[in-house]
Amino acid sequence: MKLISGGVCAAKGFAANGIHCGIRKNKSKRDLALIYSEVPASAAAVYTTNLVKGAPLAVTKRHLMNGIAQAVICNSGNANTCNANGIEIAEQMGELLAKELKIDAKDVIVASTGVIGLPLDIAPIAAGIPSLVAGLGNKSVEAAEGIMTTDTRLKEVAVSFEIGGKTCSLGGIAKGSGMIHPNMATMLVFITTDCAISPAMLQKALSTDVQTTFNMVSVDGDTSTNDMVAVLANGMAGNDCIDAEGEAFDSFMKALNTVTVALCRRIAADGEGATKLLECSVSGAKDEATAKTVAKAVVCSSLTKAAMFGADANWGRVLCAIGYSGADVDVNGVDVSFVSPKGEILVCQKGAGVAFSEETAKEILLENEIEIRITLSDGQGSATAWGCDLTYEYVKINGDYRT
Amino acid sequence: MKLISGGVCAAKGFAANGIHCGIRKNKSKRDLALIYSEVPASAAAVYTTNLVKGAPLAVTKRHLMNGIAQAVICNSGNANTCNANGIEIAEQMGELLAKELKIDAKDVIVASTGVIGLPLDIAPIAAGIPSLVAGLGNKSVEAAEGIMTTDTRLKEVAVSFEIGGKTCSLGGIAKGSGMIHPNMATMLVFITTDCAISPAMLQKALSTDVQTTFNMVSVDGDTSTNDMVAVLANGMAGNDCIDAEGEAFDSFMKALNTVTVALCRRIAADGEGATKLLECSVSGAKDEATAKTVAKAVVCSSLTKAAMFGADANWGRVLCAIGYSGADVDVNGVDVSFVSPKGEILVCQKGAGVAFSEETAKEILLENEIEIRITLSDGQGSATAWGCDLTYEYVKINGDYRT
Numbered sequence: 162m163k164l165i166s167g168g169v170c171a172a173k174g175f176a177a178n179g180i181h182c183g184i185r186k187n188k189s190k191r192d193l194a195l196i197y198s199e200v201p202a203s204a205a206a207v208y209t210t211n212l213v214k215g216a217p218l219a220v221t222k223r224h225l226m227n228g229i230a231q232a233v234i235c236n237s238g239n240a241n242t243c244n245a246n247g248i249e250i251a252e253q254m255g256e257l258l259a260k261e262l263k264i265d266a267k268d269v270i271v272a273s274t275g276v277i278g279l280p281l282d283i284a285p286i287a288a289g290i291p292s293l294v295a296g297l298g299n300k301s302v303e304a305a306e307g308i309m310t311t312d313t314r315l316k317e318v319a320v321s322f323e324i325g326g327k328t329c330s331l332g333g334i335a336k337g338s339g340m341i342h343p344n345m346a347t348m349l350v351f352i353t354t355d356c357a358i359s360p361a362m363l364q365k366a367l368s369t370d371v372q373t374t375f376n377m378v379s380v381d382g383d384t385s386t387n388d389m390v391a392v393l394a395n396g397m398a399g400n401d402c403i404d405a406e407g408e409a410f411d412s413f414m415k416a417l418n419t420v421t422v423a424l425c426r427r428i429a430a431d432g433e434g435a436t437k438l439l440e441c442s443v444s445g446a447k448d449e450a451t452a453k454t455v456a457k458a459v460v461c462s463s464l465t466k467a468a469m470f471g472a473d474a475n476w477g478r479v480l481c482a483i484g485y486s487g488a489d490v491d492v493n494g495v496d497v498s499f500v501s502p503k504g505e506i507l508v509c510q511k512g513a514g515v516a517f518s519e520e521t522a523k524e525i526l527l528e529n530e531i532e533i534r535i536t537l538s539d540g541q542g543s544a545t546a547w548g549c550d551l552t553y554e555y556v557k558i559n560g561d562y563r564t
Numbered sequence: 565m566k567l568i569s570g571g572v573c574a575a576k577g578f579a580a581n582g583i584h585c586g587i588r589k590n591k592s593k594r595d596l597a598l599i600y601s602e603v604p605a606s607a608a609a610v611y612t613t614n615l616v617k618g619a620p621l622a623v624t625k626r627h628l629m630n631g632i633a634q635a636v637i638c639n640s641g642n643a644n645t646c647n648a649n650g651i652e653i654a655e656q657m658g659e660l661l662a663k664e665l666k667i668d669a670k671d672v673i674v675a676s677t678g679v680i681g682l683p684l685d686i687a688p689i690a691a692g693i694p695s696l697v698a699g700l701g702n703k704s705v706e707a708a709e710g711i712m713t714t715d716t717r718l719k720e721v722a723v724s725f726e727i728g729g730k731t732c733s734l735g736g737i738a739k740g741s742g743m744i745h746p747n748m749a750t751m752l753v754f755i756t757t758d759c760a761i762s763p764a765m766l767q768k769a770l771s772t773d774v775q776t777t778f779n780m781v782s783v784d785g786d787t788s789t790n791d792m793v794a795v796l797a798n799g800m801a802g803n804d805c806i807d808a809e810g811e812a813f814d815s816f817m818k819a820l821n822t823v824t825v826a827l828c829r830r831i832a833a834d835g836e837g838a839t840k841l842l843e844c845s846v847s848g849a850k851d852e853a854t855a856k857t858v859a860k861a862v863v864c865s866s867l868t869k870a871a872m873f874g875a876d877a878n879w880g881r882v883l884c885a886i887g888y889s890g891a892d893v894d895v896n897g898v899d900v901s902f903v904s905p906k907g908e909i910l911v912c913q914k915g916a917g918v919a920f921s922e923e924t925a926k927e928i929l930l931e932n933e934i935e936i937r938i939t940l941s942d943g944q945g946s947a948t949a950w951g952c953d954l955t956y957e958y959v960k961i962n963g964d965y966r967t
């Protein structure tokens with residue numbers, strides 16, 4: 162497997178585009194994105210568990226009941242959530258696009274991201290769709306830009322891999338910066354592949370993968386109303402269609418996981434206001450579920466996140482988070498170290514402090530990727546969670562998000 | 565019932581003091597507090613559910629097994645948590661104080677608050693105890709100052725009330741600013757009363773009360789390792805001892821609740837970096853547990869907290885938090901309004917936005933006490949939770965807490 166360029170256009174038969182249609186006031190920001198497959202593709206998706214759900218999710222869920230899709234349309238600047246006419250608008254987005262692309266409206270995945278509770282005007286979208294479609298090409302970057310909200314960095318990853326002698330590609334784009342604490346699904350992620358795989362196996366691959374990837378990311382503990390991860394697999398690589406578990410499925414899972422983990426890291430690193438990516442790795446837990454609970458509690462702890470912003474080796478915050486996580490842990494068997502490209506420093510052993518150089522700790526923690534390594538003494542379970550530091554900028558961004 | 569002055573010295577037979585003994589470097593900050601009852605008192609306490617527990621909690625728990633105590637000693641500047649010799653030091657604190665006061669060491673409640681994982685030196689405490697005891701008097705303020713960490717405001721409340729023709733007093737002091745998300749117990753709160761009540765009924769009153777008071781406060785979602793609420797009731801008011809439920813117990817509960825709710829509000833308002841007290845009131849829920857879950861999710865939402873800091877009427881953040889709270893709620897029957905001394909403004913009705921004046925909303929939200937009023941359409945359950953806004957200052961305080 163190797164990393165390649167091209168994002169959602171890396172796989173054969175996919176094109177994309179992103180334009181400014183006028184939902185956002187700032188004309189230099191794209192606000193409408195399209196991903197298109199030349200042929201109908203197997204499709205799978207997972208969605209937010211928030212009871213308050215964006216209208217596009219209901220429409221997409223209905224469209225994906227047959228496991229087939231051919232295009233994704235997504236706007237930014239407005240979540241189309243908590244609006245009386247939300248479903249109607251989301252359906253119109255799908256229908257207008259389908260008409261322009263000459264495909265079935267039921268084969269369109271519809272998504273929106275942005276402010277909640279503001280009616281979404283269909284007019285700029287309707288006006289923009291012709292040029293959105295006319296401009297389709299090798300434009301993964303433009304599509305990735307079109308779904309960004311408070312994101313500061315573009316998130317795009319692709320890999321190529323072999324299945325049965327055929328070269329397949331799989332790539333994705335993501336948006337996500339605030340309101341990130343996925344549960345069963347997450348933020349907006351669109352993945353395309355030319356690998357041939359049945360809708361059922363594609364859904365199985367995605368649903369399994371998110372448990373250790375997107376569901377282990379948290380920026381601020383707030384689970385979005387519009388989270389969605391969708392994958393399109395159009396089969397144009399020409400491999401024998403994967404319709405059961407086995408070696409080919411494992412290869413596919415590995416490629417998918419490489420892309421999703423890379424996107425998770427990018428989403429966490431670009432968390433609202435973030436200056437650092439935090440990775441919390443837990444080993445020695447009673448079981449995997451316990452390790453996950455601990456890892457997630459640590460990356461969610463406001464106090465730990467603020468300490469990391471300040472490059473302060475305040476490991477008491479980490480112990481505190483482990484203690485209130487609800488996980489069954491022997492707190493007298495906890496080791497903690499901080500790791501970065503500058504090295505590793507042990508700060509807590511068997512639940513109590515050890516002497517360490519504050520100077521070395523500072524040097525390690527001043528890096529922009531920090532691993533909080535927790536070793537428990539309870540068993541073999543391990544897990545990783547991703548998050549970011551808590552900064553002034555996060556407060557600034559969210560103190561006046563709407564204006 | 566009426567509000568009176570005097571804090572923990574309002575009730576007959578109680579004296580207090582607070583001094584700087586040298587645990588903190590800043591000599592103008594008191595770091596050792598004492599509360600003393602002339603006679604042994606009924607005593608009850610609740611503690612943090614964090615698995616990582618401060619050593620003083622273990623010692624206090626043991627001392628309170630007989631339901632009797634006569635003094636409270638508490639230092640700030642060091643939590644005496646995650647230290648190999650923690651229990652030994654906490655025991656020494658109790659023994660040294662008992663010797664100076666000529667009381668039984670088992671009748672001392674020991675508490676500590678401050679940095680986790682730094683060995684606590686007994687020397688300054690041992691040296692300070694004689695003057696701490698010698699200076700005992702009507703010094704609730706000094707004791708309240710002695711337990712403060714990042715608190716900016718002193719928290720002290722007292723009431724007088726009648727039981728069977730006798731006037732009783734009940735007062736408390738509290739510290740708590742960060743690491744506040746109590747579960748079954750909370751921060752540090754010490755309450756004294758001259759009401760005569762059995763240890764069992766005192767424990768019952770406290771354990772019941774905290775469910776709707778301290779357990780409904782959150783500053784940052786981090787449950788402390790050293791939370792404790794302790795009450796001493798020395799019986800010197802001369803009322804018939806309350807040893808069962810009934811009218812007298814109800815009066816006592818009411819007085820206790822008045823003091824605890826006032827302390828909750830003060831703790832939330834003085835949350836680290838806070839500029840506003842947030843009160844989330846929920847009514848119309850399926851049941852009380854559901855109302856509590858909703859209220860707490862809203863005051864814990866980083867996005868809602870940051871929006872309140874910015875006086876931004878971003879009610880979508882409130883709906884989002886209700887949606888991910890895990891509570892069983894009909895999201896199409898949710899009304900939300902913002903209330904402050906400047907008035908009330910309805911921003912969401914039946915789960916969707918309503919037209920409202922942004923100007924009026926801003927005026928309401930610029931106040932420093934904001935109620936987020938949520939009306940559900942599912943039943944009769946109601947609850948209130950307290951929190952504060954999320955500010956630059958919170959990040960600053962916690963970016964470099966230890967130095």
